[in-house]
Amino acid sequence: MIWLRELSRRLRMLVHRRQFEVDLEEEMRLHLELRQQEQYQSGMTADDARAAARRRFGNPTALREDSRIAWGWEWFEHLAQDVRYGLRMLRKSPGFTAVAVLTLALGIGANTAIFSLIDAILLRTLPVASPHELVLFSDSPEGGTNSGTQTGHWMRFSSENYTYFRGHSENFKELCAFQSSWNHLKIRVAGAAERPDLAYGRLVSGNFFSFLGLTAAAGRLFSPDDDRPGASPAVVLNYAYWTRKFQNDVSIIGKVVEVNGTTFTIIGVAPRTFSDVKYDRPDLWLPLVFQPQVMSTNSYADDPQMYWLSIMARLKPGVTLRQAQAVVSSQLKQILATQAQRETTQQIANSYIELAPGAGGISYLRVTYSEALQILAGIVGIVLLIVCANVANLLLSRSSAREKEISIRLAIGASRSRLIRQLLTESVLLATLGGALGILAARWGVDILASLVTGGTSIVKDSIDARVLLFTACVSILAGILFGLVPALRSSRIDFAAQVNGSARTRLGFGFANGLVACQIAACLVLLVGAGLFLRTLQKLADQELGFDENHILVARINAEAAGYSPAQTPTLYQALIDRIEAIPGVLSATVDYSEPFGGSTWTSNFTIEGLPSRPPGQMKVHKELVGPHYFETEGIPILLGRDIGPQDRPGTPLVTVINQTMARKFFPGVNPIGRRFSLGSPFNDNEAMTIVGVAADARYYSLRDPVPAMEFCAAFQIPDQGSHNSAYAEDVEVRVSGNPRALPTEIRAALAQVSDSLPVTRVTLLKDEVSASLRLNRSAAEVSSAFAGLALFLSCIGVYGTMAYRVSRRTHEIGIRLALGAHRSDVLWLITKECLILVSVGLVIGVPLALASTRIIASQLFGIRATDPLTFATVAILLVLVALAACYVPARRAMRVDPMVALRYE
């Protein structure tokens, strides 16, 4: 407390320091005058009296200085002095200042932009109590439900698992569970006549909110009692949904709503800041116990082979993630071993749980972009280093211009440390200006980067916050010290006698400057190689054969569920839509698709072939697609054997399917699969078995990178309400056209509206554009890394030019002598070019191993090309040599034009 009061007195003093000077001055003057008067009165002459008074008083200047030091603000005044002086120096050389500040702004701005993305996507924590205690049993962003057996990395858990872990939680304070997926809900305020609203709901355990330490914005949140059998059905609203649907009306609390046919009471609203622990935010939360009512299925709680829950836990203090993980993994194996031997020994041995930090919740963005962001952070970090090297080089060549000034300062008694501080202040000032400008650059840079990297979703709101500003300030100051320190140390170590009398011919900073340029070239090589690899990856991916006619297929996204159609009505509706669209001139064929190619969703299952013994489930995996009639004709996928799905495959007919070539090759080697039957799941189920009626050529549905998996395409119309609720409706109508597809969207919309005017059509796009959107991450990697590599190349170019120009100017005298002694102009040209080549070679020698080491990090992002691709390395090396030669051309010409007479007479 005492020091605090002392500090406040000191601060007050800092603010009123003018007054302080005046006060002290007046006080001292009074003293001197009174003493003088006294001496005078005791009989001295006026002059003697003044001298005596001064003698007794001491040296007023020293005393004033001493008093100022007492307040401890001298460093501040020196700093203010340095800043003023620094600003004056910067103003005096506007060209230098502009280049330095602008390049620093680019470097710091790029780092700020990336950091704000990293901050928003990777570092932000959930708005809950002590988020850093939270751990997830899996942070996989995929939502879904598995049934049957699981092995390997466990992402989802059964109700039985959850109960077990809750009962055996030595390492956890508490556990909670929530549904990995979410549910489509039809909601109607009880008694209202209106059509039900569609909403998303997530089932959560009763302690979900208390586990997170949340308090209701209105009403109350769930308690464990709400999640017991026999509890009265209750829902909690998401704040955003409360605002959107009920305009924050508090009187809605206690009202009754009908959710998928069951009446629930709205008991409260979650806090505004909290949207969910998982990125796909539900509109409302419901207790786990109401799963059968909400999903209209059997109870998952009673099925030990239904894996549908995500588990979150709070670590006890002192327990590490690793310790807890080892325990839960061995517990899992124990559970599996003691259960009814559903899994093979091998499956049990391979099963494990990977705990993940839960502070950020389950984020799709984090999982998808964390690697890309880390690579980007590396790239912009290198760019900033190159910028720093450039500015350091500029400072070095400028310090040789300031040698005289500095030697005079040293000669009249400035201490070296004071001088270094002055020079560093100038550098930090430069960096600060660059940083301030960089923040402006980052403000729009963030938007561009965010849209490049993540495809335009406005994930990063209020992105430049205090944390980001702090980061930028630190980066600026560090950069200022980084590029300023060596030049400052060097220029303050000057033989000033030689400087002042003009005879100096120092080779000051040469080795260092060359080293900087070589390092720049090395760093540039790393970035260029990275960019080259990303570009070639993009090209290879874009050149991949898809297997369907993506240039002539239009996709219209429809939602029959929102329009109120029941699953049983859909075949008729869809057939009517198809017939109407096929009547449009220019349309070759139309069909419906339940999940679009490259749409991001997959449905895999194990299966059993009739007449063959069941094989271990891991080996019998097939990707299932639901499709409408004439599907393969519409997609332009050739049928190799048998027939397409047709209009004859209606409800009530025997179930049929078309498999792809990979499935035929893998599971029916050497036999004709037409007419064979298989069923999903195991063992073989005759009632649900499908007959193979055709084999289609392989087409890429899910990924441009991975090989095509085994696929089967079921006739969707045969079982309109089959499978999970979510895929009972077609996602889109696909239309193959003969002419220019871009001319047709309006006609297709009109045709769809004619058949059903209540049917929402969200967008009509070309399939090719959808596929190319799936390359976004690769394209942005190529674009962003190329842009930064280009910037680095440009900066290195300036570096080479600056150094060579400086060397030529320093060697004018020597070149003059050489020419006078009979050297040819071409010898001089070679002299300079040779130096440049040596510089580049050193850079390449440093850069190639660096690049080899760092491209290994990005290897997983590449496709169709090795990280050590010799062609890319060679191209980049040649490019660098050419650019460096171009940069040294101007200085080399200047050297050739040196007039020996002028050069020798100089000085």
Place this chain on the structure above:
Amino acid sequence: MLRSYDLHRDEIPPGTLYLLILKTLARSRELHGYEIANSIQRISDGVLEVEEGSLYPALQRMLIKGWVTAKWGTTAGNRHARYYQLTTAGRKQLGVEMSQFERVIGAITRVIEAV
């Protein structure tokens, strides 16, 4: 920071300037710098001669410490002067300095008088 303690003369034992100022201020309600200097000199019968200017840095330090406060007033001769006044913290500090001084003097005396 310690520079003010060097009084460049030997007349005042090092480290006692604060003590002298505090004690002087304790005797009267408020004094300005010139009066403090005179008072020290007078009471010590001219034995202790302060380098008068060094009072001022010392007073600044005492202001920071909160031992004294200062305010502007008018002298008998109708001149503008800054008057210093002891605070409670200053009074406490005087006690500390006194006991420290006595301990040191006592020790020195014992050393000198020892046979």
